[in-house]
Amino acid sequence: MTTDTAHLRRRLAARFGPEWRAAVEAVPRELFLGADVFRPEEGRWNPVRRAETGEETWSALAYSDTTWVTQVDGVRAGDAPGPLEGRPTSSSTLPSLVVRTLELSGARPGDDVLEIGTGTGYSTAILCHRLGDEHVTSVEYDPGLAADAADHLRAAGCAPTLVVGDGLQGHDRGHEYDALVATCSVRYVPRSWLWQVRAGGSITTTISGWMVASGLIRLEVDDAGGASGRFAADRISYMLARPHERPPRPQFHRLRGDTRRSRVDPGILEEWTALFVAQLAAPSAEYWLAGDDDAVLSDVATGSQAWTERMGTGWVVHQHGPLRLWDRVEEALLLWEGAGSPDQTAFGMTVTDENQRVWIGDQSGPGWSLPV
Numbered sequence: 001m002t003t004d005t006a007h008l009r010r011r012l013a014a015r016f017g018p019e020w021r022a023a024v025e026a027v028p029r030e031l032f033l034g035a036d037v038f039r040p041e042e043g044r045w046n047p048v049r050r051a052e053t054g055e056e057t058w059s060a061l062a063y064s065d066t067t068w069v070t071q072v073d074g075v076r077a078g079d080a081p082g083p084l085e086g087r088p089t090s091s092s093t094l095p096s097l098v099v100r101t102l103e104l105s106g107a108r109p110g111d112d113v114l115e116i117g118t119g120t121g122y123s124t125a126i127l128c129h130r131l132g133d134e135h136v137t138s139v140e141y142d143p144g145l146a147a148d149a150a151d152h153l154r155a156a157g158c159a160p161t162l163v164v165g166d167g168l169q170g171h172d173r174g175h176e177y178d179a180l181v182a183t184c185s186v187r188y189v190p191r192s193w194l195w196q197v198r199a200g201g202s203i204t205t206t207i208s209g210w211m212v213a214s215g216l217i218r219l220e221v222d223d224a225g226g227a228s229g230r231f232a233a234d235r236i237s238y239m240l241a242r243p244h245e246r247p248p249r250p251q252f253h254r255l256r257g258d259t260r261r262s263r264v265d266p267g268i269l270e271e272w273t274a275l276f277v278a279q280l281a282a283p284s285a286e287y288w289l290a291g292d293d294d295a296v297l298s299d300v301a302t303g304s305q306a307w308t309e310r311m312g313t314g315w316v317v318h319q320h321g322p323l324r325l326w327d328r329v330e331e332a333l334l335l336w337e338g339a340g341s342p343d344q345t346a347f348g349m350t351v352t353d354e355n356q357r358v359w360i361g362d363q364s365g366p367g368w369s370l371p372v
Helices: 006-013 018-026 055-062 095-105 122-131 143-155 191-196 266-270 272-281 325-338
Strands: 036-041 044-049 068-072 088-092 113-116 136-140 161-164 177-186 197-207 215-221 227-230 258-261 285-290 294-299 305-311 314-320 347-351 356-360 367-369
Touching (some): 006 018, 006 055, 018 122, 095 177, 095 215, 122 136, 122 143, 122 177, 191 197, 266 294, 272 285, 294 325, 305 325, 314 325
Antiparallel strands (some): 036 068, 215 227, 294 305, 305 314, 347 356, 356 367
């Protein structure tokens, strides 16, 4: 027996503005979860089965404002024999994040929109309801996920243009789009996106990296084929596009190298914007906490590393390898603190043929180039 979820959709939609509320009310999210999802439990991903939870519990799960992971390291929840360890590779993003991203894009009825990352198809269905099927094109990298999403969308009565391919290449259908919306993060904006969006159109994406820090931004494309915009305040993250994902991390061994006192408390990297600044300064490094809140930076390509250690009332940092990772991060953090430690609305980004640069204040202010 299928539970009537109309009241749950209305309750979920009530938290959103009028532009997208009707779409959230109309799209049954449970269709896009399939029959199984993963729930994080004690450092592992535990499959949750619709057949075992019952329809009422499953419906409550579907309409919670929660991201439900549907695939871990390429294994779909329905194929998992039990709890798994690994990295999520697909999910049904929490509805508030979907709506916020679409709101920021400024997409309106009649606009042609290119979505990068079909995923389960839920955000695609929201776009279809508001803009019309004929105005929505969505690209999915994973053929298995794309097939599932096509089934979900068909069941929901939606018929967008669906493409299986590398979303970083976009999709050239012979004319320019009014807006591009990415439901994955990128380390930089692919040139193909700029070529496929009209002048005055928008690209809404999340700039992220290997420290897993994120900033949501809406860029406006200019007549010269570049783009610029400012970051939003939202603390939003999406999974990195697979070609931009971190390489496998080798086993880490601390190497002392050069040692000096740190001018910043490494605990600052637990702050949202501080970690974003650190990632801009050292874009090829990963970051994690180890031991008693010691910060570790590791660069896979060069073997460079930095790690902090408490000493008395302060911290020392050990750096090894050709890249002085902590020097770069420390300098960037001090610059940010000197500007008043602003949130990400003080940051903007400019994209040209030669460079992609994130800056503080305005385009002439201090900034960092992205790893294009």
